[in-house]
Amino acid sequence: MSDAGDPDDTVVPLAGIGIGAIAHEIGLTKDTLRVWERRYGFPRPMRSPGGERLYPQEQVTKLRLVKRLLDAGHRPSKVLAQSIDVLQQLAQESGVGQDAPDAELDRLVSLLRSGAYDDFRFEMLKRATRDGLERFVLDVAAPLSARVGNAWAAGTLQVYHEHLFSEAMQVTLRTLLRPLSDALRGRGGRPRMLLTTLTGESHGLGILMAEAIFSLAECECLGLGPQTPLHDIVDAVAAHKVDVVALSFSAAMPAQAVTNGLTELRSLLPAGVGIWVGGSSPVLRRKLPDGVEHVPGLTPIDETVASWRQAAVL
Ligand code: B12
Known part of the structure; x- marks a missing residue:
């Protein structure tokens, strides 16, 4: 041996x-x-x-x-x-993974990276209360999500940073959104929206940002959080007389799952209920099943809601 x-x-x-x-x-x-x-x-x-x-x-x-x-x-x-x-x-x-220069957003990412979470949460809330919900969503929440994703892809932030970021962002957005949602409840603002993601899509910040903008457009919003099974969506639509189901798809969701999920949901919902989809999934830029509308970003929400109101007999 x-x-x-x-x-x-x-x-x-x-x-x-x-x-x-x-x-x-x-x-x-x-x-x-x-x-x-x-x-x-x-x-x-x-x-x-x-x-x-x-x-x-x-x-x-x-x-x-x-x-x-x-x-x-x-x-x-x-x-x-x-x-x-x-x-x-x-x-x-081709600009993939490139961030536009913004010293304030860089500072927020540095706080996250260095583990200064209390400061990070404070800075987010300060910016949100200073700028208001719409500006915070468009100028901070959306570009900061992309920055955090790019930093993760470049290996300078880890997955747990992404989790901490999502947590803080959700708390900030919900804190600002809550009084607005409460005030909208019972006012009958149409379209009545149900917002969620399909099973397999765990990214929930996009749909929360969309909920903020739909609420500012005076739509009554029922946010279910991410990953609602199709049959539960159908049940909630019937129970709450929902006009439009809004869904979000990130680039992480496989193309086939997006198309299959949308085709099945379309076949399960009454024809009069709209399906509006948004998010960075490249599938949304291709041909979608009939009766599914792509809303290409947060700023086109106002226009989409206005067209719906014009077409609907309220
Ligand atoms: C936070 C985050 C996470 C969190 C999510 C927690 C949560 N509760 O949401 C956690 C840590 C769980 C996570 C996990 C993963 N993630 Co992740 N994540 C992110 C990050 C930073 C933000 C996610 C997000 O919510 N984006 C959605 C919104 C904010 O962005 P958007 O899709 O571009 O949508 C915009 C508009 O279109 C509009 N919008 C969105 N939805 C809707 C809907 C309607 C109706 C309307 C009108 C508008 C609208 O709002 C947005 C504002 O500009 C992104 C980076 C990024 N650029 O998004 C990565 C990102 C999406 N993740 C990615 C990946 C790879 C993953 C993982 C697979 C691996 C990992 N990082 O751990 C896992 C597994 C997830 C899975 N299989 O489901 C990649 C996807 C890359 C790709 N091409 O496939 C990204 C892009 C990071 C990157 N740069 O590579 N993630």
């Missing part, structure tokens, strides 16, 4: 992430990853002793960048075979 031990006992660490975890993290299907591997030679995973695909960290980083370039409209054939340096250059040229 040798002092060094039997070489067969040595555990060789296989540093890699499995296909299911990586597909979930990046917002792709496992099939897409396998097709890319066959067709474009990337990603090129290692294999576990059991033959399962394992993706090393540098390929995960490149995949994240690939996904964001595809979301911005680049084609897989033009992107997948390139080196990470070329992709970073391409991202810079």
Whole structure:
């Protein structure tokens, strides 16, 4: 027996992430990853002793960048075979992941990064009460979410920072929104809106921001929080005589899940109930099922509500 031990006992660490975890993290299907591997030679995973695909960290980083370039409209054939340096250059040229200069937003991100959460929450509430709900949503909440996401993608913030950010942002938005919602209740403001996300879409800040703007447009809003099963949406629509269901889809939600969810919901709801969708999912820019309307951002909400009111016999 040798002092060094039997070489067969040595555990060789296989540093890699499995296909299911990586597909979930990046917002792709496992099939897409396998097709890319066959067709474009990337990603090129290692294999576990059991033959399962394992993706090393540098390929995960490149995949994240690939996904964001595809979301911005680049084609897989033009992107997948390139080196990470070329992709970073391409991202810079097409503005993917670039933040507009804003010292106040940078300061908020620094507070989050350094763990000064009390200061972060205070600064958010101060800005919100100083500027008012609409300006806070448009000038702070929306661009700060994008900044936090970019910092996470660049590896300068971690997932727990994203959680702390979401928590603080939700509290701030709800604090400002509550008195408005209370005052709107019972005033019969139409369209009567139900706001949520579908199962699988855990990002809930976009729909909360939309709720703020719909409330300012004097719509009565029923916010259900994220991830409501389809049948519960249908039940709530009937019970509360809802005119429009508003849904949010981030880029993390797989395209197929967005289309299938919308098609099914459309078939379950009465034709007179509108479905309005928003958020950064690239699927929303393509053809949507009939009877589903894309509202391209928060500022077009006023116009969309005005058109609905004009068309509706109230
Ligand atoms: C906070 C956050 C989280 C939180 C969410 C907590 C919560 N309670 O919401 C947590 C930590 C849970 C999380 C998890 C993940 N996240 Co995340 N997250 C974010 C972040 C920073 C903000 C999320 C958000 O709510 N965005 C939604 C709103 C604010 O943005 P928007 O979609 O562009 O919508 C705008 C408008 O269109 C409008 N709008 C939105 N909805 C609607 C609806 C209607 C009707 C209307 C009219 C308008 C409207 O409002 C917004 C304002 O400009 C984003 C960054 C970003 N740029 O969004 C990343 C981001 C969405 N996450 C991302 C990823 C990858 C993930 C994870 C998969 C991995 C991870 N980071 O841990 C997981 C898993 C999530 C899953 N599978 O469901 C990626 C998606 C990338 C991609 N292309 O696939 C992003 C873009 C980060 C990045 N830059 O890479 N996340």
